Amino acid sequence: MKLSRREFLKGAAASTALAAIGLPGVAAAAEAETKWVKGVCRYCGTGCGVLVGVQNGKAVSIKGDPNNHNQGLLCLKGAMLIPVIYTPDRILEPMIRRNGKGSELEKVSWDEALDFAAKRFRDTISEFGPNAVAYYGSGQALTEESYLANKIWKAGFKTNNVDGNPRLCMASAVGGYTTTFGKDEPMGTYYDIDNATCFFIIGSNTSEAHPVLFRRIARRKQFNPDVKIIVVDPRRTNTSRIADLHLHFKPGTDLALLNGMAHVIIKDELDDYRFHGRHCVFKDNDGSERTFEDYKAFLAEYTPERVQEITGISAENVVKVARLFAESPNTLSLWCMGINQRSYGVWANNLIHNLHLLTGHIGRLGASPLSLTGQPNACGGVRDTGSLSHLLPAGRVIANEKHRNEMEDFWGVPRGTIQPTIGHHAVALFGAMATGDVKAVFIHCTNPAHTLPNLNKYTPGLQKAFIVQTECFHDAETTKYADVLLPAAFWCETDGVYGCTERRYSLTEQAVQPSGNSRPVVNIMMDFAKRAGVDPKLIPFENAADIWDEWRTLSNGSPYNFYGMTRERLKKESGIRWPCPTEDHPGTVLRFVRGEDPLVPADHPEKVFFYGNPNGKANILFRPYMPPFEPADADYPFVLTTGRVIDHWHTATMTGQVPELRKAYPGAFVEVNPEDAARMDIRNGDQVVLETRRDKMTFPAKVTDTCMPGLVFCPFFDKKKLVNRLFHDAVDNISKEPEYKICATKVYKQV
Ligand SMILES: Nc1nc2c(c(=O)[nH]1)N[C@H]1C(S)=C(S)[C@@H](COP(=O)(O)OP(=O)(O)OC[C@H]3O[C@@H](n4cnc5c(=O)[nH]c(N)nc54)[C@H](O)[C@@H]3O)O[C@H]1N2
Ligand SMILES: Nc1nc2c(c(=O)[nH]1)N[C@H]1C(S)=C(S)[C@@H](COP(=O)(O)OP(=O)(O)OC[C@H]3O[C@@H](n4cnc5c(=O)[nH]c(N)nc54)[C@H](O)[C@@H]3O)O[C@H]1N2
Ligand code: SF4
Ligand SMILES: [Mo]
Numbered sequence: 001m002k003l004s005r006r007e008f009l010k011g012a013a014a015s016t017a018l019a020a021i022g023l024p025g026v027a028a029a030a031e032a033e034t035k036w037v038k039g040v041c042r043y044c045g046t047g048c049g050v051l052v053g054v055q056n057g058k059a060v061s062i063k064g065d066p067n068n069h070n071q072g073l074l075c076l077k078g079a080m081l082i083p084v085i086y087t088p089d090r091i092l093e094p095m096i097r098r099n100g101k102g103s104e105l106e107k108v109s110w111d112e113a114l115d116f117a118a119k120r121f122r123d124t125i126s127e128f129g130p131n132a133v134a135y136y137g138s139g140q141a142l143t144e145e146s147y148l149a150n151k152i153w154k155a156g157f158k159t160n161n162v163d164g165n166p167r168l169c170m171a172s173a174v175g176g177y178t179t180t181f182g183k184d185e186p187m188g189t190y191y192d193i194d195n196a197t198c199f200f201i202i203g204s205n206t207s208e209a210h211p212v213l214f215r216r217i218a219r220r221k222q223f224n225p226d227v228k229i230i231v232v233d234p235r236r237t238n239t240s241r242i243a244d245l246h247l248h249f250k251p252g253t254d255l256a257l258l259n260g261m262a263h264v265i266i267k268d269e270l271d272d273y274r275f276h277g278r279h280c281v282f283k284d285n286d287g288s289e290r291t292f293e294d295y296k297a298f299l300a301e302y303t304p305e306r307v308q309e310i311t312g313i314s315a316e317n318v319v320k321v322a323r324l325f326a327e328s329p330n331t332l333s334l335w336c337m338g339i340n341q342r343s344y345g346v347w348a349n350n351l352i353h354n355l356h357l358l359t360g361h362i363g364r365l366g367a368s369p370l371s372l373t374g375q376p377n378a379c380g381g382v383r384d385t386g387s388l389s390h391l392l393p394a395g396r397v398i399a400n401e402k403h404r405n406e407m408e409d410f411w412g413v414p415r416g417t418i419q420p421t422i423g424h425h426a427v428a429l430f431g432a433m434a435t436g437d438v439k440a441v442f443i444h445c446t447n448p449a450h451t452l453p454n455l456n457k458y459t460p461g462l463q464k465a466f467i468v469q470t471e472c473f474h475d476a477e478t479t480k481y482a483d484v485l486l487p488a489a490f491w492c493e494t495d496g497v498y499g500c501t502e503r504r505y506s507l508t509e510q511a512v513q514p515s516g517n518s519r520p521v522v523n524i525m526m527d528f529a530k531r532a533g534v535d536p537k538l539i540p541f542e543n544a545a546d547i548w549d550e551w552r553t554l555s556n557g558s559p560y561n562f563y564g565m566t567r568e569r570l571k572k573e574s575g576i577r578w579p580c581p582t583e584d585h586p587g588t589v590l591r592f593v594r595g596e597d598p599l600v601p602a603d604h605p606e607k608v609f610f611y612g613n614p615n616g617k618a619n620i621l622f623r624p625y626m627p628p629f630e631p632a633d634a635d636y637p638f639v640l641t642t643g644r645v646i647d648h649w650h651t652a653t654m655t656g657q658v659p660e661l662r663k664a665y666p667g668a669f670v671e672v673n674p675e676d677a678a679r680m681d682i683r684n685g686d687q688v689v690l691e692t693r694r695d696k697m698t699f700p701a702k703v704t705d706t707c708m709p710g711l712v713f714c715p716f717f718d719k720k721k722l723v724n725r726l727f728h729d730a731v732d733n734i735s736k737e738p739e740y741k742i743c744a745t746k747v748y749k750q751v
Pocket of ligand 4: 170374375
């Protein structure tokens with residue numbers, strides 16, 4: 001441990017950390033005797049390629065992969081991954097709570113732990129039916145793990161209770177792409193950043209949440225000063241500090257702004273009539289077809305003046321932002337949780353797509369609606385494999401009988417095996433655990449006792465249901481509720497594929513042996529499922545590579561085709577973007593574009609073909625402005641918003657193990673605007689109470705102009721301050737994603 005830590009600090013890691021902030025990397029002295037193994041960073045959806053340095057069977061250093069999109073760069077979190085592997089907080093042995101919740105976790109053998117877990121699942125299913133069990137997964141799980149779990153639960157146990165944290169994260173983006181374009185996933189890639197002339201960044205704190213991409217944006221601006229950057233965020237984040245135009249506005253009013261921009265674009269005749277005339281269909285909220293004239297009539301009320309009233313953005317700036325968006329040669333939109341985690345998150349996504357379709361800023365390098373993915377494998381692992389309660393692999397849905405039959409035939413199970421009704425989405429699942437409808441849950445690679453909304457309402461579900469959990473760190477809050485705790489091999493202790501924001505799949509190869517008695521989760525799951533009564537014929541795999549081959553074969557012929565990405569190829573290349581139908585196909589940069597996307601026939605009459613919808617066109621949807629679920633009011637006069645800080649990953653179970661990162665952000669705080677602070681006599685470090693309709697908690701104040709007056713912000717990484725106790729659990733009606741970005745609160749100084 002000591003050796004690897006010292007090596008880490010003086011080795012290549014330090015140089016890549018420097019490279020990430022703009023200095024050239026210095027070759028590490030230890031490089032000569034080090035074996036470098038290729039992988040992907042464990043953290044964000046940027047999906048940076050890494051090389052892990054191994055000496056004497058131990059990972060000792062890390063550097064950015066020069067051949068992946070990050071070109072050798074890493075942010076500090078990525079550069080500090082090695083000590084996380086060897087922290088004394090690792091869970092190294094299987095454990096069970098023999099005498100139920102509240103009793104001690106006891107170390108047991110793998111056989112005993114798996115038999116204990118499997119028996120409970122078997123008994124539950126035979127007494128209460130398959131819908132009394134569930135799987136709750138993660139956008140940080142490997143693709144092979146999510147694909148396998150989806151198959152085991154939907155075809156083996158015969159329940160669609162398969163969901164996961166992407167529901168808390170990307171579900172609204174999925175809803176946006178599928179309602180507008182018919183199929184999920186963006187058409188753009190990171191090359192768009194190098195070619196955009198205007199960035200429209202809305203609801204994304206890219207500088208903290210996607211640091212390596214932010215650097216790429218900043219460099220684009222640095223070398224091309226005419227490039228315009230627009231940031232739409234109620235907080236003055238570091239991201240907004242490089243903006244030409246930062247729209248500081250009332251949280252939760254984006255829909256009005258986006259419709260207002262469309263209004264101005266049409267009024268000023270800045271729309272691309274040829275593009276939307278050929279490639280788009282106008283649709284009312286109920287799905288019925290409408291005309292361009294109807295759309296104009298729908299937008300009539302969103303005058304700049306009315307938008308100013310709703311959003312607080314001046315009418316002048318509404319016009320300005322609309323013109324910048326439309327008139328720039330190539331506009332790239334980037335967005336994240338400020339748009340998705342909203343009670344009208346899908347609609348907000350649709351309205352961003354509308355602007356691109358209306359202006360024709362799509363299907364060219366630099367012009368694209370590119371949703372930033374949060375987790376490293378929400379795209380590849382969960383969205384593409386369909387590991388959510390309403391989905392099936394490769395763009396199929398549970399509700400469609402033909403899709404169910406296709407999957408039943410492929411998986412070799414009788415027709416009718418896959419249930420026709422959708423399972424519980426994330427928030428509903430924890431509700432069903434609290435009522436006792438769901439009695440046994442397998443939780444993998446996520447920490448819901450910390451991250452669900454309205455925690456006071458949902459922790460009773462964790463207390464009541466039988467929980468089998470795979471984890472790496474004792475620190476995770478959810479381990480308090482685990483009846484069976486299974487030690488998972490961490491990151492480069494095993495192998496598997498991650499798929500990031502830009503449809504790029506990259507393989508992490510195994511660099512070192514699993515710590516202690518931990519095991520790769522695919523093996524844990526297969527072993528568990530067989531003991532729990534799943535037909536072994538359904539699980540004809542030895543390892544992750546076998547599972548990858550089945551999934552790759554299944555993708556063949558689908559709109560998510562990556563059949564050409566063999567394991568061998570992924571070992572050689574540093575990430576490939578799908579569609580990629582054959583082994584000699586280089587992967588696709590411009591999806592939906594003839595001559596680029598292999599799924600658009602070479603002789604297709606149109607240059608752009610939105611083949612996700614049967615008519616080959618994209619929908620421009622009429623989505624009216626709706627306010628957030630719980631706006632500020634006379635009793636609770638502030639808006640509370642939550643989010644991330646650069647140096648911690650979510651619940652800090654990993655980043656909290658690294659002293660350098662912990663020191664940067666030792667605990668939660670509340671950002672208060674100086675005007676509000678002065679009025680309430682709050683100074684930096686004073687204890688401030690946030691009281692919402694659910695609960696109240698105290699945080700040290702950070703007086704800063706980051707938040708606009710009337711808004712306060714808390715990060716959610718600190719398990720000593722579970723800020724989600726303060727939050728409501730309202731979800732988007734379509735995506736079922738919670739509105740973590742807005743709730744009403746009282747703010748006062750503790751006396
Ligand atoms: N350092 C770090 N990076 C991460 C993660 C991490 O935990 N730590 N997690 C990853 C994951 S899973 C995700 S999902 C992403 C999240 O990445 P981001 O979404 O970029 O990060 P957040 O901090 O959740 O929130 C983004 C911004 O939304 C703004 N916002 C709040 N309300 C509104 C609104 O009504 N409208 C608009 N337009 N904006 C609003 C907030 O002020 C905030 O600046 O980060 C990924 N990257
Ligand atoms: N207030 C508030 N709440 C939020 C959000 C917000 O913006 N505000 N954002 C939401 C979003 S976007 C997201 S994505 C979620 C994230 O919520 P979670 O997924 O619950 O948070 P993580 O800390 O990422 O949890 C990952 C868990 O997996 C464990 N782990 C790490 N590596 C491995 C591994 O290799 N195998 C296994 N088995 N386990 C491993 C980690 O120790 C950790 O406990 O939070 C949501 N909650
Ligand atoms: S930007 Fe994201 S993927 Fe890249 S090194 Fe940092 S945390 Fe890892
Ligand atoms: Mo996320």
